[in-house]
Amino acid sequence: MAYYAIKVELPFGITLPAGGAVSITFPNLAEAVRQLAEFGQAQWLDYARGAPLPDGRSIPSLAGGNGEYLRSIVLSQQGDLHWRVSTDWPGADRIEEGLPSYDMKQMLRTSAKVRVNKRGGRYLIIPFQHGTPGTVGFRSVMPEHVYELARQMRASHVTGSRRVNNAIGLHDIATRKPVRVVRRTYSYGDRLPAGLVSKAREGHRTDQMAGMYRFDSPTGGHSRFLTFRTMSERSQGWIRGAIPGFWPARTVAEQIRPQAEAIFQEALQEDVKNYLRSLGLVT
Numbered sequence: 001m002a003y004y005a006i007k008v009e010l011p012f013g014i015t016l017p018a019g020g021a022v023s024i025t026f027p028n029l030a031e032a033v034r035q036l037a038e039f040g041q042a043q044w045l046d047y048a049r050g051a052p053l054p055d056g057r058s059i060p061s062l063a064g065g066n067g068e069y070l071r072s073i074v075l076s077q078q079g080d081l082h083w084r085v086s087t088d089w090p091g092a093d094r095i096e097e098g099l100p101s102y103d104m105k106q107m108l109r110t111s112a113k114v115r116v117n118k119r120g121g122r123y124l125i126i127p128f129q130h131g132t133p134g135t136v137g138f139r140s141v142m143p144e145h146v147y148e149l150a151r152q153m154r155a156s157h158v159t160g161s162r163r164v165n166n167a168i169g170l171h172d173i174a175t176r177k178p179v180r181v182v183r184r185t186y187s188y189g190d191r192l193p194a195g196l197v198s199k200a201r202e203g204h205r206t207d208q209m210a211g212m213y214r215f216d217s218p219t220g221g222h223s224r225f226l227t228f229r230t231m232s233e234r235s236q237g238w239i240r241g242a243i244p245g246f247w248p249a250r251t252v253a254e255q256i257r258p259q260a261e262a263i264f265q266e267a268l269q270e271d272v273k274n275y276l277r278s279l280g281l282v283t
Contacts, residue, residue: 004096004249005086006044008037008260009078025275030080032267036260037083040252041075044085047248048073048095059246062137063095087249098245104238105231112166112179122168123232130209130225140208142225146196150225154189155216161185188213 048070050058064070072089108114108122115123131138133147142150162185165178172179194210208227215224231238 003086003088004092005084006037006040006249006253006256007082007084008033008040008256009082026081026268026271028267028271028274029264032263033081033083034077036256036263037075037085040256041073041085043255044073044248044252045070047246047251053246053248053251057246059095059248060137063091065089065091069095085249085252094243094245096245096247096249099240099243101242102240104240105233105235108231108233110170112168112170112181114166114168116167117232121233123230126229126231128208128227128229130212130227132225142209143197146192146209149196150192150212150214151223153192153214155223156189156213157187157216157218159185159187190214 047053047059048064050061052058069087069089069091072087072092074086076084076086078084107124111124113124115125117123128140129138131141133142133144135141161182163180164183166181170179171177190213192209192212194207197207197209210227212225212227215226217223
């Protein structure tokens with residue numbers, strides 16, 4: 001499980017006398033540690049919501065699941081002068097550290113959705129959804145001229161589904177029965193012709209919108225615009241490039257570290273003065 005944390009605690013350069021409740025004897029220092037930890041949590045949450053990082057990049061909204069990442073960034077007190085901002089969300093590692101390049105054809109070895117052709121070759125049919133102009137959260141958003149054609153196409157529909165045994169012999173570990181998968185059937189409408197966008201658009205080798213279908217929602221909601229691509233063992237490409245990490249937790253830790261020592265020293269000095277006043281040693 002991924003775990004990332006920012007510790008906000010007393011720096012090594014400061015020592016306190018033993019005994020007694022530190023938060024009572026040194027209230028300003030205890031409050032300074034708490035406030036700095038809250039600031040660190042707030043800054044981390046801002047980055048998780050998409051605020052620009054110092055390098056100008058922003059964490060995409062889709063990276064955090066359905067709000068799981070935001071909800072997982074919690075503040076906890078470990079002691080009078082020790083607070084922690086942390087996340088244990090399983091997807092936090094890919095946000096923090098990124099992902100290496102990956103040959104997507106590896107899925108042909110393990111996915112229950114794999115199909116097998118007459119020659120015994122494995123393949124997957126992969127749907128890609130395209131956003132309408134102005135939408136966010138999609139890797140591919142249609143230009144206006146493509147959308148104007150796509151929205152007028154005769155719609156396609158899912159006409160039914162059935163459950164079948166997977167094609168590559170995968171079995172459930174517990175029941176030892178074949179893993180079953182859903183196979184949908186479709187009634188296809190119009191397809192978007194090729195050549196409406198550049199093949200080099202956003203680094204794609206092909207026109208990624210060619211063959212697009214419009215699927216209307218059965219409940220009357222917004223239409224979805226999908227293309228279907230086949231990935232087989234003989235396919236070229238299908239290599240997902242490395243994704244660099246955003247490092248939000250590390251960035252926040254680096255941002256608050258220079259402030260912490262000065263803030264803590266100032267708060268400690270005030271507490272010491274107040275303590276000496278209480279003893280009548282200073283005025």
